[in-house]
Amino acid sequence: MPSDSRTLVVVGAGVVGCAIAAAAAERFSDVYLLEALPKPGMVTSSRNSGVLHSGIYYAAGSRKGFHCLRGNRMLREFCDRHGVPWRPCGKLVVATGPEQVPALEELARRGAANGVAGLELLDPAQSRRHEPHLQVAASLWVPSAGVLSAEALVHTLLRLAQERGASFAPHTRLLDMAARQGRLELHTGNGDFTADLLINAAGLYADEVARMAGEDRYTVYPVRGEYCHIHRRRRDWVRGLIYPLPTPLSLGIHVTRTVDDALLLGPTARYVAAKDDYEHDLLPREFFLEQGRHILPDLQLEDLSLAYSGLRPKLVPEHGAHDHSAAPRPSGDFVVERDARHANIVHLLGIESPGLTACLSLAQEAVELIAAD
Template identity: 45%
Template sequence: MDQANILIIGGGVVGCAIARNVSERWQDVFLVEQFPKLGMATSTRNSGVNHSGIYYPKNSLKARHCVEGNRLTYEFCAKHKVPFRHTGKLVVAADAHEEAELLSLKKRGEDNGVEGLRLIDAAEIRKQEPHIRGTAALVVPSAGIVSAEELVHAYARIATNQGASIVTRAEVVSLAPSGKNIRVGLRIGDEEDSQEETIEAKCVINAAGLYADEVAALLGNRSWHIYPVRGEYCEIRGPRASLINNLVYPLPHSHGLSLGVHFTKTLWGTVLVGPTARYVEGKDNYEKGRLAIADFAHSAKTLLPEIAESDLQLSYSGLRPKLVPPDHKGIVDLVITRDPAVPQAIHLVGMESPGLTAAPSGKNIRVGLRIGDEEDSQEETIEAKCVINAAGLYADEVAALLGNRSWHIYPVRGEYCEIRGPRASLINNLVYPLPHSHGLSLGVHFTKTLWGTVLVGPTARYVEGKDNYEKGRLAIADFAHSAKTLLPEIAESDLQLSYSGLRPKLVPPDHKGIVDFVITRDPAVPQAIHLVGMESPGLTAVPSVAQHVTHLVAEVLG
């Protein structure tokens, strides 16, 4: 039986980009692809656009990986001589009613960190694209086009040069946990002449595209169902291809199914018109019931009135792995996660557009900082190989910046009184009651401080606001009432109000019991380490926590 450190299932652009990255750091990397060639399915049956990241919700994986992947794709193509063109694109409002949507799209792009966005009027549109008709457009400078097929092969070539083994015509037929590893059953070869092989891998990465749900199901994980959506294209060739100079898009459909039928000036000088978007039966249904040329001409005339059916000829089609059924509205994010039951497996599911652009994203994390006071601040950017989120009360918000919304922090205020002067002699050291059964706190206790006073507290109450230290503070009488249970001779006059603090609770008020710390690498962005819910006994645990995190950093940096 062969042994592997990492086995990647799927030889599309995502799988090949992962193979290239992980083979830089680890030996014994295998990639298996069920089809005869790499990238035969979704990866090379698209527009070949290097997207900018303007369409996707803020903090989503699609937004973050698209913006980062856009830059990395250009850098990779330039370095490894993959054909590309940095064209920019126009997103065109067909009439005045659509112009407000352009403004919303511009703001979303800016929120996602897309640079250089600007609005232009009809006259400026005609300067850039003389045959396009619209009332306004959003200029997106970072968009461009790339040879998807050559990009896939470049990733694969580098992975192979770094020692990775790539096997085509290799279908995964079984996955089974085997101790700390996963046993992968493969059928290799054509149907008429195949053989069964087994590889045992320490880590399995499911990048199987249209079939990622079926691969996950082999491990018993049926969290996802992929619905194939077919995108079809026509093409303008010859002299009429001069009608379009670069990339021209309509406003995207509100249902989120696609970005609309658009125009892509290809690297070889033709113009792609498409894709359409229709749910179809079958993950290999590229041709059955293809649309007529008239359907493309009808859609295209909105922005390009002089297009005629005779200018168009049918081209290829592709299938996108949608995670939602036909009645769903809106954009659905990528899924990049470790399997909850078999954590040696990592699933990438729903890797549709902007998958081609997003594929190389993820080696480092770009951190945007605002430094200084509100009145006098400046913006800085740091790129880090590892980011440690130890943001306390705000750790959930920091995680959300990476698209991880696994946690919600509920601030719980603990308030104190203090006994000073001679009455502090009532207590010699530390005295605690039995803890509350609900687990919210250890109860109001007595702490003889290093400076000789006695702290009485803390209380424990859920409050609104992560800066709410003072609003609605308890009265001294409340502390005296609690303290008298163990110290009957305490009087209100012995007490004076002291400070308060906030604890980052991970559970809402109706929860019972103690909740553990969270110290974990981000499942989607493993260069990030999150420390969440770091309440009591955080002060005591710090040296051990620091060692734990240091080990995780070593995993990240290798």
């Protein structure tokens, strides 16, 4: 039974906000989940690759690394227990030529240092035992990666939250807030609320919600990832997940066999000006063909059709690396922190990949932080 009678408002019903509401409702008797849109998970949480990441990529000691590893373990168990479709297919990160092999070996060392179990460097013949169509110089086998249905996960988390007593308020955009005598007055597009505690899980808009509380150190930059579908006649070309080496901006344009057995190629990575710019000036199929042929050399233009796109909520500006000003630059790591002025507010910012994998772990940290107030 919930033991804390303070009113907690969670802003944003993406996968992270839903996970927070489900975890919080075990402790708090009054939990409200506010969502600007008509349904949960309509933006980033349903516009991604649906990959359960293993944690190989992230810098030692980073919040991304910690939450990815812990989140991977928590999510496997959660999906099994609650019937969320997922598959522990594992993945190959490939070196397409010999010049890429040192970088692949470095990735293997980093993954092992992060505590990822079962990593194996494979030669071309061993690589083909996992993915028979692959022609590569070497690959890294990552057995703890998988795929899951992000949509089913969001809906399962929301159902659990509601079963535990949380209230879901769709069409309810938080417009402003004011702190008065230790309480928070919340002004929304659907009426006003009063709360004792607030968790900001507003994804692309988390910087704007933070600014309502007076926290103006963060800016969220939308970075678009576009996808193509690969025609079902090529379905047998890929069994699981095939990734190139990561780039500084993303994990690279990869091939995913989804839980529904569709083949996806993407995502690209490009800074865009607006937080709702999913479709302006889309990349042509020819671009995807060129990228896809690094992994599947026999791919043809008629195998590809443009699919959906998603926006990463990045904390690092496009030219951040070239900014020589003295101002401290954001690191690009996940931010989960108590507001500097208001101890009753917790912000989550920069929850880009692996945020889907990490959702249960992030929720645990956010609820522990807010409950300790």
